[in-house]
Amino acid sequence: MRSKPATIKEIAQLLNISVSTVSRALHDHPSIGLTTRQKVKKLAGELNYEPNQTAIFLQQGRTLTIGVILPELSESFFSSAISAIEDSAYKRNYTVLLAQSHDDEQKEKQLVEKMKNHRVDGLLVSVSKNTSSYQHFENLKQYNIPIVFFDRIPAMQNIHYVACNMEIGTIEAVSYLLKKGHRSIGMINGPGTLFASGERKEGYIKAMIKNRLKFDPSLIVTCDLTEAGTQQALNELLASKRKPTAVVTFNDYVALFAIKHATDLKLRINQDLEFVSYANLPLINYMESIPSASVEQFPYLQGQKAADILLDLLAQKHQGVAEQTAYYKIIIESQLIENRGAADIKGK
Amino acid sequence: MRSKPATIKEIAQLLNISVSTVSRALHDHPSIGLTTRQKVKKLAGELNYEPNQTAIFLQQGRTLTIGVILPELSESFFSSAISAIEDSAYKRNYTVLLAQSHDDEQKEKQLVEKMKNHRVDGLLVSVSKNTSSYQHFENLKQYNIPIVFFDRIPAMQNIHYVACNMEIGTIEAVSYLLKKGHRSIGMINGPGTLFASGERKEGYIKAMIKNRLKFDPSLIVTCDLTEAGTQQALNELLASKRKPTAVVTFNDYVALFAIKHATDLKLRINQDLEFVSYANLPLINYMESIPSASVEQFPYLQGQKAADILLDLLAQKHQGVAEQTAYYKIIIESQLIENRGAADIKGK
DNA sequence: TAATTATGCGCAAACGTTTGTCCGTTTTTA
DNA sequence: TAAAAACGGACAAACGTTTGCGCATAATTA
Numbered sequence: 001m002r003s004k005p006a007t008i009k010e011i012a013q014l015l016n017i018s019v020s021t022v023s024r025a026l027h028d029h030p031s032i033g034l035t036t037r038q039k040v041k042k043l044a045g046e047l048n049y050e051p052n053q054t055a056i057f058l059q060q061g062r063t064l065t066i067g068v069i070l071p072e073l074s075e076s077f078f079s080s081a082i083s084a085i086e087d088s089a090y091k092r093n094y095t096v097l098l099a100q101s102h103d104d105e106q107k108e109k110q111l112v113e114k115m116k117n118h119r120v121d122g123l124l125v126s127v128s129k130n131t132s133s134y135q136h137f138e139n140l141k142q143y144n145i146p147i148v149f150f151d152r153i154p155a156m157q158n159i160h161y162v163a164c165n166m167e168i169g170t171i172e173a174v175s176y177l178l179k180k181g182h183r184s185i186g187m188i189n190g191p192g193t194l195f196a197s198g199e200r201k202e203g204y205i206k207a208m209i210k211n212r213l214k215f216d217p218s219l220i221v222t223c224d225l226t227e228a229g230t231q232q233a234l235n236e237l238l239a240s241k242r243k244p245t246a247v248v249t250f251n252d253y254v255a256l257f258a259i260k261h262a263t264d265l266k267l268r269i270n271q272d273l274e275f276v277s278y279a280n281l282p283l284i285n286y287m288e289s290i291p292s293a294s295v296e297q298f299p300y301l302q303g304q305k306a307a308d309i310l311l312d313l314l315a316q317k318h319q320g321v322a323e324q325t326a327y328y329k330i331i332i333e334s335q336l337i338e339n340r341g342a343a344d345i346k347g348k
Numbered sequence: 349m350r351s352k353p354a355t356i357k358e359i360a361q362l363l364n365i366s367v368s369t370v371s372r373a374l375h376d377h378p379s380i381g382l383t384t385r386q387k388v389k390k391l392a393g394e395l396n397y398e399p400n401q402t403a404i405f406l407q408q409g410r411t412l413t414i415g416v417i418l419p420e421l422s423e424s425f426f427s428s429a430i431s432a433i434e435d436s437a438y439k440r441n442y443t444v445l446l447a448q449s450h451d452d453e454q455k456e457k458q459l460v461e462k463m464k465n466h467r468v469d470g471l472l473v474s475v476s477k478n479t480s481s482y483q484h485f486e487n488l489k490q491y492n493i494p495i496v497f498f499d500r501i502p503a504m505q506n507i508h509y510v511a512c513n514m515e516i517g518t519i520e521a522v523s524y525l526l527k528k529g530h531r532s533i534g535m536i537n538g539p540g541t542l543f544a545s546g547e548r549k550e551g552y553i554k555a556m557i558k559n560r561l562k563f564d565p566s567l568i569v570t571c572d573l574t575e576a577g578t579q580q581a582l583n584e585l586l587a588s589k590r591k592p593t594a595v596v597t598f599n600d601y602v603a604l605f606a607i608k609h610a611t612d613l614k615l616r617i618n619q620d621l622e623f624v625s626y627a628n629l630p631l632i633n634y635m636e637s638i639p640s641a642s643v644e645q646f647p648y649l650q651g652q653k654a655a656d657i658l659l660d661l662l663a664q665k666h667q668g669v670a671e672q673t674a675y676y677k678i679i680i681e682s683q684l685i686e687n688r689g690a691a692d693i694k695g696k
Numbered sequence: 697t698a699a700t701t702a703t704g705c706g707c708a709a710a711c712g713t714t715t716g717t718c719c720g721t722t723t724t725t726a
Numbered sequence: 727t728a729a730a731a732a733c734g735g736a737c738a739a740a741c742g743t744t745t746g747c748g749c750a751t752a753a754t755t756a
Contacts, residue, residue, distance in 0.1 A: 005491050018706045053465045055742035057402045058711040079427035098446040117401040143353050366736045403712035406741040
């Protein structure tokens with residue numbers, strides 16, 4: 001019952017050979033004779049020897065570890081992403097060092113420090129909502145630690161990122177509703193300060209233009225994403241002159257608040273008032289009274305792409321490829337997905 | 349634009365002092381004079397010096413890292429747990445190395461190996477469904493790496509674990525339905541092979557005894573947790589002689605399948621047929637047509653407890669406390685939570 | 697058979713830290 | 727004022743690996 005893991009040194013001592021020989025034997029180096037090699041491997045097996053990654057790092061200058069900093073691990077969107085990241089990392093023999101910022105800029109900074117301490121080879125980041133300065137990310141460049149951002153991208157120059165463009169999905173969403181016969185379509189958007197709100201609004205407008213319809217600004221209302229705010233926003237829409245028969249909501253949370261409120265108002269979901277949303281929540285598939293369609297943002301795919309890019313960068317770096325001057329900027333197009341199972345008027 | 353992070357050595361060279369002095373200065377060791385200390389800290393700041401954790405590990409024999417191996421990161425239950433774990437670890441200056449087994453025994457074994465390579469100080473594990481041999485965990489004991497299991501506990505002796513007991517919650521669930529006036533309560537349970545199924549059945553029976561009622565075995569049917577299986581199970585219950593007016597389902601997925609099916613059968617949810625389930629899914633709060641109550645399993649709490657236990661063990665170990673012979677076995681009692689917002693007959 | 701090439705292995709440095717020990721000055725104490 | 731204590735700092739070993747280099751001995755070549 002040893003208390004410490006076996007080392008290469010001990011093996012060397014026990015076999016009366018040098019540590020370098022042991023090391024080489026374990027790596028099948030050609031300059032080591034067959035018999036020695038076998039002896040070493042046998043003993044290593046018996047001692048349950050495992051190479052000490054930490055020591056290897058010191059030698060090689062890399063940890064085979066990538067850091068991941070996300071706002072909220074329990075959010076379904078991010079947990080899908082982290083799952084993808086872990087899968088990608090595993091395939092390429094990397095390990096994931098995980099941390100969450102809770103949308104706190106100060107904590108995010110500390111986490112970046114910690115990742116530097118641990119000498120992660122690279123970093124995957126979805127930026128905190130409240131981060132205003134990006135100096136902590138800039139610093140990493142001097143450390144030669146590549147970062148790939150995803151989903152929440154900071155306003156920085158010369159960065160790698162993977163993001164999802166909501167515009168296309170929004171155009172699809174609005175067009176979908178138009179095709180179903182709706183002539184007045186409302187939108188409960190997020191705060192104007194959010195980049196994401198802009199994309200949705202743009203998409204809405206472009207869809208109208210594309211379908212040669214007039215854009216009525218009063219049909220887009222903003223809300224603060226709370227339940228109360230959502231109720232108010234829906235009330236506003238329903239009170240408007242061109243009372244909408246369909247609503248596009250900023251995200252699934254807003255959608256569910258709105259659906260609840262609409263139900264309270266005795267409106268039949270997707271009949272009197274049809275809903276389309278953006279997918280944040282899983283298992284929408286399991287229930288009725290859900291939006292009839294959702295704009296999918298592919299969190300798993302985003303995480304996967306981001307991880308693959310980072311791992312590619314690391315592989316290049318390790319092979320001594322010259323500092324890249326080009327930056328990956330991957331845009332995943334959002335896509336409208338009809339929610340089969342939703343109550344539906346099957347309009348055509 | 350340095351390509352490598354600054355080291356203590358460089359600082360020493362630049363200042364024409366020894367590395368030990370630099371190290372001590374940075375740690376505010378009393379034997380270093382004020383002026384030298386200040387010079388060192390100043391230069392360290394300018395060079396953006398960050399201690400190399402990896403090197404420190406080699407010295408100190410610990411990585412300040414805990415490994416976490418879970419079946420599925422994207423499962424809401426586990427992502428809540430991992431969020432709690434990260435929070436606890438962060439508070440005590442630890443970092444989380446994360447991996448998922450996808451319920452694959454082989455992969456789980458490899459992950460344990462990898463964690464050993466990285467020399468994590470301790471391990472948090474929720475065991476894969478398909479794991480049959482626990483040798484890879486046993487081996488860790490020889491490495492003196494403490495493990496704390498949670499939620500899914502292996503059948504091993506002498507382990508630390510945190511689990512949630514479903515029995516109490518089930519008793520509460522059945523009693524709750526009885527109090528609401530139901531006289532025939534069905535249960536759609538999981539496969540008999542699952543430990544979790546046993547607990548639920550026990551709870552059901554104890555609730556009947558407690559309320560001095562006769563237990564009718566035909567009211568408990570098992571299913572394979574698929575949608576088709578659930579439908580069949582529900583049909584079975586509804587066809588039974590004592591057609592139940594309420595059903596306890598194995599988990600939220602089963603509940604949602606059953607609710608969908610019941611709706612198709614024109615049954616009014618929680619009126620003609622009342623549902624109680626076990627909480628796996630979030631945002632149940634956002635929708636109607638959900639079980640009127642859920643047995644909560646507190647994933648965040650489980651993760652938190654497990655992490656705290658592990659970190660306590662590590663702290664003890666670091667302070668040289670003798671090998672503990674006692675094992676933490678924490679049982680969290682499940683608890684029935686009424687789902688406000690669910691359609692309800694408000695029976696009394 | 698002598699010169700050359702392989703073969704098989706050991707030596708030692710290096711990666712970045714921490715820490716026990718030792719040593720030369722300065723300051724205090726008697 | 728001489729001896730003792732306190733101060734400030736340097737030396738070197740250690741943590742576990744990898745790897746360039748050198749050096750015997752054995753095998754090949756001419």
